[in-house]
Structure formats: structure tokens, C-alpha cells
Amino acid sequence: MSTGSGADSAPAPTAIDPTPVKQTMFSSLRVRNYRLFAIGQVVSNTGTWMQRIAQDWLVLSLTGSASAVGITIALQFLPMLLFGLYGGVLADRLPKRRLLLATQAAMGATGVALAVLTLGGHVQVWHVYLTAFLLGLVTVVDNPARQTFVAEMVGPDQLRNAVSLNSANFQSARLVGPAVAGVLITAVGSGWAFLFNGLSFLAPIAGLLMMRNAELHKVDRAPRGKGQLREGLRYVAGKPELIWPIVLVGFIGTFGFNFPIWLAAFVDDVFHADAGTYGLLNTLMAAGSLAGALLAARRGTSRLRMLVGAAILFGLLEVVTAFAPTFWIFALMMVPIGMFGLTVNVTANSSVQLATDPLMRGRVMSLFMMVFTGGTPFGAPLVGWVTDTYGPRIGFASGGAVAMLAAAAVGLMLARAGNLRVAVGWHRGHPQVRFVPRERLATVA
Structure with a gap:
């Protein structure tokens, strides 16, 4: 956990991963x-x-x-x-x-x-x-x-x-x-x-x-004082391991989580079903989210690479599901979408909390939630317009594409902030892509 209170110390993103505990x-x-x-x-x-x-x-x-x-x-x-x-x-x-x-x-x-x-x-x-x-x-x-x-x-x-x-x-x-x-x-x-x-x-x-x-x-409370709101914003802006996960959940919350719009459109326009079908799709997604939360509870660390990877897979699953040829394939895909969407939320939440000074945690988490949920009034009308104009499949796929591209961009920014580079190699006969320190790159392949 970070203990600094200013914006002048910005450790590498990998430095916030806590030591695994049983x-x-x-x-x-x-x-x-x-x-x-x-x-x-x-x-x-x-x-x-x-x-x-x-x-x-x-x-x-x-x-x-x-x-x-x-x-x-x-x-x-x-x-x-x-x-x-x-x-x-x-x-x-x-x-x-x-x-x-x-x-x-x-x-x-x-x-x-x-x-x-x-x-x-x-x-x-x-x-x-x-x-x-x-x-x-x-x-x-x-x-x-x-x-x-x-x-x-x-x-x-x-x-x-x-x-x-x-x-x-x-x-x-x-x-x-x-x-x-x-x-x-x-x-x-x-x-x-x-x-x-x-x-x-x-x-x-x-x-x-x-x-x-x-x-x-025991956690010390912030004393009363002027400029505490600006202090919180400066604190986040000066720490890449905070600002980039918050940016990522902002993009995903604004463009990737508009399921009421997409599922209602699919049920009505694509599958020509009723409200019971809409409820079934939401139930399957909730079941996947519950499974994702329980699996996340077993892990002892909050790694930013897991956040980026889960976000990319979440967006990719949305794009693939948008073009599912049958109802049951579409319905079953709700489970992994719910699982990876929840993994993104949990990993981002815990990563940000663990990287934040306790004196700043309230302000940082309020910014986290404001970005995650506050983008809905802006993203929903835009996503709704795309869905109405170009159809449910394009609307769903466009939201997933934005989430996937945002995750890839944030991953690159975190790698740059941590002085990391992408390394491609082989592990037990399978291709492997990972971030490694720049000085180690020459020995990975």
C-alpha cells in the first residue's frame, strides 16, 4: 500500500502489487x-x-x-x-x-x-x-x-x-x-x-x-482545510497506477456497460422475444458476475496486467457476441461477459484502494465511482443512437470495440510509466505475451 501523500512520488505500476497472502x-x-x-x-x-x-x-x-x-x-x-x-x-x-x-x-x-x-x-x-x-x-x-x-x-x-x-x-x-x-x-x-x-x-x-x-x-482522518478537493485531484494525476485504471473504468463504464439498451434491442429487434427473455439474459449475466466475484475472492493480489487483460477480453467478448448467429449462443455468452466485466470492476477497485494513501482514499474512490457511473448519462444516449441507427449488432460491437481499444491503450501507458516493454516468446510450446523491464527484453525471446 502506498503511504505517500503527495503527487511527487510515482512508483512503477508493478510496484503496487501486494505480496500474495494465503x-x-x-x-x-x-x-x-x-x-x-x-x-x-x-x-x-x-x-x-x-x-x-x-x-x-x-x-x-x-x-x-x-x-x-x-x-x-x-x-x-x-x-x-x-x-x-x-x-x-x-x-x-x-x-x-x-x-x-x-x-x-x-x-x-x-x-x-x-x-x-x-x-x-x-x-x-x-x-x-x-x-x-x-x-x-x-x-x-x-x-x-x-x-x-x-x-x-x-x-x-x-x-x-x-x-x-x-x-x-x-x-x-x-x-x-x-x-x-x-x-x-x-x-x-x-x-x-x-x-x-x-x-x-x-x-x-x-x-x-x-x-x-x-x-x-486505525486510519488517520484528513483534517479540515481548504483545497482538499484539488489536492485529491493532483494526487491522482501524479500517480500513473491510479489515473490510468480510473481512465479505463471510465471508458468501460461509459461505453461497455450499456446492457439495458443492447439487451432490450436484441430481445425486441433481433430475437423478437418478450420480457421473460430479457429477464433470462440479465439473470445469466448476473450469474457470470457472481462467479467472477467469487473467483476474484480467491486471488490474493491485484495486478494491473490482470485488469488490462480482463478489460481486453471483456471488449472482445462483446464484439464476438454481437454477431452470435443464434439466440442460445448469444444467451450463453452473457455468462463470460458478466464474469470478465466483474473482474475488471473488482481488480480496478482493489488496485486503486491498495495504491492510495489512507488519508486520500475517500477522495480517490469517489473519483473512481464518479467516473465509472457518471459517464452513463453521456454514453447511454450515444450508444442508444448508434444502436437505433445501425442496429443492435453494430451498437453492441461498437461498445465492445471502444472498451477493447481503451484497455490496450491504457496497458501501453502503464507499461511506459513502469519502464516496461512488450515481450513475445514461447513457454512450454505456446506463444506468450508479457510485459518485462526494458533491460530484460533481450533475454526473453
């Missing part, structure tokens, strides 16, 4: 505080996915407009784009456990408020818009605080495993939440899904209250 797939769950956190998160994540489905369905029922659903989603992500960096400043300044108690309570309150309005028969579309925007505002602070608090619970040795299990936790809820929401909406209406989501935040709040402060890894 760990199992679930080793971070041995830590009591993290175990309480994970249990709370699986409950609240399930509620969050339920509310996402119920919210979209309610807006569609109230307006009959898919554009209104898009406005709701945009309002929920807009605060992260506008204020995301300020959330990181607060996460670095304030005690993260207390901060999370406040944000989790506020997020639960938005669910309960929407449930009361819906169950009482008074809900209007502007109520949904408002609660989506308020939820986005709370997420601005909650996201960096929650991500950086993981390091305080498990320490640097188990950080990558815990980040991977967080992703597995989220993907598990993605498999369960929408299915439960569908049953509730059909049986008793959207209001009960909102109520379950609001009450689900009692689980992480209880977990936070039950934690033992003495078992947390």
Missing part, C-alpha cells in the same frame, strides 16, 4: 466486524434491487412512458456526477462508521416515504423523481464511505478478498431481489417492495452498531 474464497469473513457488515449488506442490497424494479414499474404505470423511466434513472445518478468528489472529501474527514449510520438511515427513510405514498394511493411521478434524486444525493456520501470503510474492517491483507465478496454480495442480491420484487408487485403492488427496501436498512444499521471499535484498523 487466503481462501471467504477468508475476510473470519473478521467479525466485516461479517456483520456483509450480513447487513446482503439484506439491504436485496431491498435495493427490489426498489429498482418496483420504481421503474411504478413510473411506467403512472406515465406509460419509457422516457420517464430514463429520467428517473438519470436523476438518481446525476448527484454522483455533480457532487461525487465532495462526498469523498467528507468520507476522508469524518468517522466512517458514524457517517454510514447516518447515510443508511437516510436511504431507508426514502424507501419508507415512497412506500407510504404508494400504499396510501397518493403517489405521483414527481414523488418518485424527488426520492430518486434524494437517494442519489445520499449515495454521493455513502458510496465512498462504504467502500473505504472496508479497509478499516479487514486491513490491507484481506482488502482484495473483501472487495470481491462485496461484489459477490451485490450480484447475489441482483439474482434474488428482482424475482422477489416481481412476485410482490404482481401480488400486492409496488408499495410493499418499497417498504421492504426501507426496512431492509435496519440490518446494516444493526451490524454497524454491533461492531467493536477496538478491532477496527
Whole structure:
């Protein structure tokens, strides 16, 4: 882990790879505080996915407009784009456990408020818009605080495993939440899904209250001061092992993760199927993402070459899948796409956290999440236009091509920053491409 606080020290990208530690797939769950956190998160994540489905369905029922659903989603992500960096400043300044108690309570309150309005028969579309925007505002602070608090619970040795299990936790809820929401909406209406989501935040709040402060890894907090936002940006800009992974996830998040657009277009225009088929494709991708998260949890290191390689394969898989000749080939390809997409996210997240000074981690992770999710309002309309104009296959392939090219470019920039060069040779009768220090290049072939 980096311990410098300025931008003047920029170690080579390979220098941040931590020493491998012996760990199992679930080793971070041995830590009591993290175990309480994970249990709370699986409950609240399930509620969050339920509310996402119920919210979209309610807006569609109230307006009959898919554009209104898009406005709701945009309002929920807009605060992260506008204020995301300020959330990181607060996460670095304030005690993260207390901060999370406040944000989790506020997020639960938005669910309960929407449930009361819906169950009482008074809900209007502007109520949904408002609660989506308020939820986005709370997420601005909650996201960096929650991500950086993981390091305080498990320490640097188990950080990558815990980040991977967080992703597995989220993907598990993605498999369960929408299915439960569908049953509730059909049986008793959207209001009960909102109520379950609001009450689900009692689980992480209880977990936070039950934690033992003495078992947390002490992390110094950033003092109050002017220019902390600019300081965080300068810190990232001066470290290639931070800036280039963030640039890469920005490109992939903006152009490579527009699956609602592509899958809906394929289901409607290519395969001429129904909503059940759309749900099947999302389920297969979620299953692949869950598998990717669990596999990532077994690895003890966060290597940037793994990030670049996974990103290239992710883009390549999208390009190949775009031209799948039959539905079942297309559907089965959702599994490896989900797996490599999740590998990119987990590896980038843990690599950036491990390379960041703890005093800066909140600001760096807020920038990471702002770039990863904040590009959606810009990328989605462009990708949607390409898909509408040239067809789903070209739209899907173009997003994968951008992701693949961005990964290759970032790999070359990281190699240059680390004084590395590409070496092509043979290993056990197979061709091998790898990065090696320049002085070793002559001895590789």
C-alpha cells in the first residue's frame, strides 16, 4: 500500500502489487466486524434491487412512458456526477462508521416515504423523481464511505478478498431481489417492495452498531482545510497506477456497460422475444458476475496486467457476441461477459484502494465511482443512437470495440510509466505475451 501523500512520488505500476497472502474464497469473513457488515449488506442490497424494479414499474404505470423511466434513472445518478468528489472529501474527514449510520438511515427513510405514498394511493411521478434524486444525493456520501470503510474492517491483507465478496454480495442480491420484487408487485403492488427496501436498512444499521471499535484498523482522518478537493485531484494525476485504471473504468463504464439498451434491442429487434427473455439474459449475466466475484475472492493480489487483460477480453467478448448467429449462443455468452466485466470492476477497485494513501482514499474512490457511473448519462444516449441507427449488432460491437481499444491503450501507458516493454516468446510450446523491464527484453525471446 502506498503511504505517500503527495503527487511527487510515482512508483512503477508493478510496484503496487501486494505480496500474495494465503487466503481462501471467504477468508475476510473470519473478521467479525466485516461479517456483520456483509450480513447487513446482503439484506439491504436485496431491498435495493427490489426498489429498482418496483420504481421503474411504478413510473411506467403512472406515465406509460419509457422516457420517464430514463429520467428517473438519470436523476438518481446525476448527484454522483455533480457532487461525487465532495462526498469523498467528507468520507476522508469524518468517522466512517458514524457517517454510514447516518447515510443508511437516510436511504431507508426514502424507501419508507415512497412506500407510504404508494400504499396510501397518493403517489405521483414527481414523488418518485424527488426520492430518486434524494437517494442519489445520499449515495454521493455513502458510496465512498462504504467502500473505504472496508479497509478499516479487514486491513490491507484481506482488502482484495473483501472487495470481491462485496461484489459477490451485490450480484447475489441482483439474482434474488428482482424475482422477489416481481412476485410482490404482481401480488400486492409496488408499495410493499418499497417498504421492504426501507426496512431492509435496519440490518446494516444493526451490524454497524454491533461492531467493536477496538478491532477496527486505525486510519488517520484528513483534517479540515481548504483545497482538499484539488489536492485529491493532483494526487491522482501524479500517480500513473491510479489515473490510468480510473481512465479505463471510465471508458468501460461509459461505453461497455450499456446492457439495458443492447439487451432490450436484441430481445425486441433481433430475437423478437418478450420480457421473460430479457429477464433470462440479465439473470445469466448476473450469474457470470457472481462467479467472477467469487473467483476474484480467491486471488490474493491485484495486478494491473490482470485488469488490462480482463478489460481486453471483456471488449472482445462483446464484439464476438454481437454477431452470435443464434439466440442460445448469444444467451450463453452473457455468462463470460458478466464474469470478465466483474473482474475488471473488482481488480480496478482493489488496485486503486491498495495504491492510495489512507488519508486520500475517500477522495480517490469517489473519483473512481464518479467516473465509472457518471459517464452513463453521456454514453447511454450515444450508444442508444448508434444502436437505433445501425442496429443492435453494430451498437453492441461498437461498445465492445471502444472498451477493447481503451484497455490496450491504457496497458501501453502503464507499461511506459513502469519502464516496461512488450515481450513475445514461447513457454512450454505456446506463444506468450508479457510485459518485462526494458533491460530484460533481450533475454526473453
